[in-house]
Amino acid sequence: MERYEVEKSLGFLLAKTHQYFSSFFKEKLNKYSLTPPQFxxxxxxxxxxxxxxxxxxxxxxTDRTTISGIVDxxxxxxxxxxxxxxxxxxxxxxxxxxxxxxxxxxxxxxxxQAKYEVTAMLSDGEKEQLERILRKILDAAAATRGCWSxxx
Amino acid sequence: MERYEVEKSLGFLLAKTHQYFSSFFKEKLNKYSLTPPQFxxxxxxxxxxxxxxxxxxxxxxTDRTTISGIVDxxxxxxxxxxxxxxxxxxxxxxxxxxxxxxxxxxxxxxxxQAKYEVTAMLSDGEKEQLERILRKILDAAAATRGCWSxxx
DNA sequence: ACCATTTTATCATAACACTGACAATCAGTA
DNA sequence: TACTGATTGTCAGTGTTATGATAAAATGGT
Numbered sequence: 001m002e003r004y005e006v007e008k009s010l011g012f013l014l015a016k017t018h019q020y021f022s023s024f025f026k027e028k029l030n031k032y033s034l035t036p037p038q039f040x041x042x043x044x045x046x047x048x049x050x051x052x053x054x055x056x057x058x059x060x061x062t063d064r065t066t067i068s069g070i071v072d073x074x075x076x077x078x079x080x081x082x083x084x085x086x087x088x089x090x091x092x093x094x095x096x097x098x099x100x101x102x103x104x105x106x107x108x109x110x111x112x113q114a115k116y117e118v119t120a121m122l123s124d125g126e127k128e129q130l131e132r133i134l135r136k137i138l139d140a141a142a143a144t145r146g147c148w149s150x151x152x
Numbered sequence: 153m154e155r156y157e158v159e160k161s162l163g164f165l166l167a168k169t170h171q172y173f174s175s176f177f178k179e180k181l182n183k184y185s186l187t188p189p190q191f192x193x194x195x196x197x198x199x200x201x202x203x204x205x206x207x208x209x210x211x212x213x214t215d216r217t218t219i220s221g222i223v224d225x226x227x228x229x230x231x232x233x234x235x236x237x238x239x240x241x242x243x244x245x246x247x248x249x250x251x252x253x254x255x256x257x258x259x260x261x262x263x264x265q266a267k268y269e270v271t272a273m274l275s276d277g278e279k280e281q282l283e284r285i286l287r288k289i290l291d292a293a294a295a296t297r298g299c300w301s302x303x304x
Numbered sequence: 305a306c307c308a309t310t311t312t313a314t315c316a317t318a319a320c321a322c323t324g325a326c327a328a329t330c331a332g333t334a
Numbered sequence: 335t336a337c338t339g340a341t342t343g344t345c346a347g348t349g350t351t352a353t354g355a356t357a358a359a360a361t362g363g364t
Binding site: 007017043044046047061111122129131140 | 159169272
């Protein structure tokens, strides 16, 4: 039986690869004064504007309280607005501002570029494999644990 | 040209897979009142006891200030001790307590088990591919950016 | 021996992610 | 109608991660 080696364990590799990608992407986002999660929220809103915080949480697999904070910061930066849903006074609908819409093309291009740079050492097959396998883990997680996301 | 889709982007997949693995592992660690990074630090010390905080930071690819906090909490829990290096009075040497040594076998077994559960839907080949590709990204990062870790 | 630089660690601040608790609202039922 | 229960959002607190600033100790050159 082999001895346990943290630095080869999947959990550690995932944490560190995420950390690396994230810090790399963060540098690219510096000129916009945005963070990766803030970018992700914008990206989901580019696809569909006017989501509620709960819906954003479902898209992003992120806790309500975390979403709340990200919306706060984007709102402060003038990229989104909170507006009461006339049909349900509990919920806020999150809308992009014109400034946020204007950033879409440039930032999506930048995100695509970042991925190519980080995965430059991989073959096309490896890139495809990696994304397929990660997707497979997440899909299985969603299937076995319902919405596996935190706080259910 | 295809439209950009965040939920299929590598950065998002890495973030969410890490988040899922981490929350899964965290549940298993609950009975020990430990977090995944705290476990990782113990795991590195099981391999080599008496590292300095800087050395731990290099092993774990983690910022000095972050290491400081993790050591604080492990120290409070009575799992490690800080001891001044007689050869260099600036540095602390971090040593495991008997209680921490006693946990090794049980926790390494638990960590191995957690990985099998999270990757149950993958073939052996896919598991091996995944780890190999992640390792490849990290090794290239270390090579091109020196020690890519934060704060250099 | 002195001075500048580097190294090690800490503090303050910020973002993100969670839990648990709470208030307000909605929806279904007695 | 009133009561119960679920949903939506916030707040307080904890932990992990980073930056930037500071202090203490070591190192290297003159």
